[in-house]
Amino acid sequence: MALATLLEKFSYDRTQSADSAGYQFNHTMLRVKKLQESVDFYCNVLGFVPVYEQVNDDAAFTIVYLIRAPLSAIPDEDETRKEWVLSQTGVLELTYNHGTENKPDFHYHNGNDEPQGFGHLCVSVPDVRAACERFEALNVPFQKRLSDGRMKHIAFIKDPDGYWIEILQPTPLDA
Amino acid sequence: MALATLLEKFSYDRTQSADSAGYQFNHTMLRVKKLQESVDFYCNVLGFVPVYEQVNDDAAFTIVYLIRAPLSAIPDEDETRKEWVLSQTGVLELTYNHGTENKPDFHYHNGNDEPQGFGHLCVSVPDVRAACERFEALNVPFQKRLSDGRMKHIAFIKDPDGYWIEILQPTPLDA
Numbered sequence: 001m002a003l004a005t006l007l008e009k010f011s012y013d014r015t016q017s018a019d020s021a022g023y024q025f026n027h028t029m030l031r032v033k034k035l036q037e038s039v040d041f042y043c044n045v046l047g048f049v050p051v052y053e054q055v056n057d058d059a060a061f062t063i064v065y066l067i068r069a070p071l072s073a074i075p076d077e078d079e080t081r082k083e084w085v086l087s088q089t090g091v092l093e094l095t096y097n098h099g100t101e102n103k104p105d106f107h108y109h110n111g112n113d114e115p116q117g118f119g120h121l122c123v124s125v126p127d128v129r130a131a132c133e134r135f136e137a138l139n140v141p142f143q144k145r146l147s148d149g150r151m152k153h154i155a156f157i158k159d160p161d162g163y164w165i166e167i168l169q170p171t172p173l174d175a
Numbered sequence: 176m177a178l179a180t181l182l183e184k185f186s187y188d189r190t191q192s193a194d195s196a197g198y199q200f201n202h203t204m205l206r207v208k209k210l211q212e213s214v215d216f217y218c219n220v221l222g223f224v225p226v227y228e229q230v231n232d233d234a235a236f237t238i239v240y241l242i243r244a245p246l247s248a249i250p251d252e253d254e255t256r257k258e259w260v261l262s263q264t265g266v267l268e269l270t271y272n273h274g275t276e277n278k279p280d281f282h283y284h285n286g287n288d289e290p291q292g293f294g295h296l297c298v299s300v301p302d303v304r305a306a307c308e309r310f311e312a313l314n315v316p317f318q319k320r321l322s323d324g325r326m327k328h329i330a331f332i333k334d335p336d337g338y339w340i341e342i343l344q345p346t347p348l349d350a
Contacts, residue, residue, distance in 0.1 A: 001228070003251045010214045010225050010239075014246070019309060020222030022301040025243050025265040028203040029294035029341070039185045047195030050185045053176070064185075068200050068264075071189070076178045086299050086345035089243075089265030090200040095294060109284075109292035117284035117338070118293030119204035119270060124261050126197040134194060163292070166204070170261035 027065065027091035028121065030163055031108050035062060035096035037160045042066050045140055045157075046123050046165070048092060049074065051085045060098040067091050092121070110162045120156065122166035128155065131167055202240065202266035203296065205338055206283050210237060210271035212335045217241050220315055220332075221298050221340070223267060224249065226260045235273040242266050267296070285337045295331065295339035303330065303344040310342075 001009075032038040042048040048066035051074055055062045065085045067074075075081040085091055100106050111118030125131040132146055132155050142148075143156035143164050155167045176184075207213040217223040223241035226249055230237045240260045242249075250256040260266055275281050286293030300306040307321055307330050317323075318331035318339050330342045 001253055003226070003246070003249055003256060006225055006228055009228075010211065010218070012218055012225060016219045017222050017224075020220070023222050023243060023306075024299045025221075025223070025267065025296070026299040026343075027297045027341075029297065031291055031294055036185065039187075043185070043187055044191045045195070046200075047192050047198050048200070049192075050181055050187060051178070053181055053184075068198060071178070074178055078176055081178060083345040086343060091297075092200065093294075093297070109286070109290035111284070111286060111293050115284035115290075116206055117336070118286050119206055119268075121200070122202040122204065122266075122268070124199045124201040131198075161292070166202075168201075168261060170258040 024087060025089050026086060027093045029063075029093040029095055030121075030159075030161070031095045031097065032159075032161050033096075033106060033108060034101040034160060035064065035094065038094050038096075039064060039066070041140075041160050042092060042094075045135065045138055051091075052078075052082050062096045062098065064094045064096070065091050066094065108161045108163075110164065112164060120164035120166050122168065124168055124170055126169060128153065128167055128169040128173065131169075135167075199262060200264050201261060202268045204238075204268040204270055205296075205334075205336070206270045206272065207334075207336050208271075208281060208283060209276040209335060210239065210269065213269050213271075214239060214241070216315075216335050217267060217269075220310065220313055226266075227253075227257050237271045237273065239269045239271070240266050241269065283336045283338075285339065287339055295341050297341035297343065299343055299345055301344060303328065303342055303348065306342055306344075 039050055048068050050064050050066050052065040067088055075084045135157055141158045143158050146152055146155050153173050156164045214225055223243050225239050225241050227240040250259045310332055316333045318333050321327055321330050328348050331339045
């Protein structure tokens with residue numbers, strides 16, 4: 001379906017876009033039980049960089065913004081960097097409520113078990129087979145391997161809290 | 176805290192980033208009860224554009240990818256556009272399970288009521304006060320107005336399923 005047909009199907013109204021000029025889909029926030037473990041996962045497995053941390057001792061929580069960007073593109077100075085990261089798209093915010101890591105039975109809800117709502121994050125990769133082999137070597141848990149189910153071109157891995165992360169490549173897989 | 180200090184605090188390992196070269200934080204997926212209503216909200220209120228739709232009649236679900244991008248930047252041809260959107264960052268995927276809109280008591284879980292997990296999306300805006308006035312005029316429901324609570328510089332609106340969307344401006348507010 002051509003783009004114009006799709007826009008018509010959804011009654012897309014071009015006149016609205018001027019009113020939201022300069023808006024940016026900045027971030028997605030997930031709560032995590034163990035902050036360091038989650039930062040390690042998103043950095044080492046998926047190549048994010050922790051860009052800004054805000055510790056709120058009064059309310060006993062810490063937030064960390066992460067983004068996939070070369071270090072050379074990230075401003076060094078604290079306030080500049082905060083404004084920068086809030087102006088980007090593709091940011092992940094992790095919220096850590098202090099002390100959760102010490103509660104053995106505590107866990108967050110991944111959105112796919114009942115009650116359902118939030119589904120997943122997705123990281124697209126140049127070569128989904130190579131990426132999945134890398135995740136296997138890193139002992140990353142899978143929700144769905146490429147070989148599982150009917151959709152052989154996508155996989156789902158799980159982050160330390162059990163949130164699902166879809167892995168796909170934008171282009172068709174070689175036979 | 177300078178960036179280098181933050182990276183050290185989280186034991187950030189620069190050597191990992193080469194292994195995830197070309198990865199992209201592509202999208203966040205939310206389930207929605209009423210597809211057209213949700214597309215209207217993300218387009219008319221927040222300036223997204225529906226870019227790609229995939230209807231799966233066998234499994235009785237439809238997905239729609241949306242992105243904030245000028246129409247002129249979006250490829251017209253279907254397969255090219257699909258590859259394009261899967262290569263971007265800042266994409267929102269809405270999943271609609273056919274028929275949910277006809278179930279009066281059906282609703283999705285927003286992640287902030289118990290059991291908690293997913294928190295919110297965030298759209299940053301050039302002028303948070305002007306944006307909130309616009310949302311009021313559009314009768315968008317608020318979870319938190321700028322005047323509510325202690326954090327006077329951020330607001331939260333709610334999408335048609337009750338998912339929270341943080342609204343902030345990257346720069347300090349004028350007094």
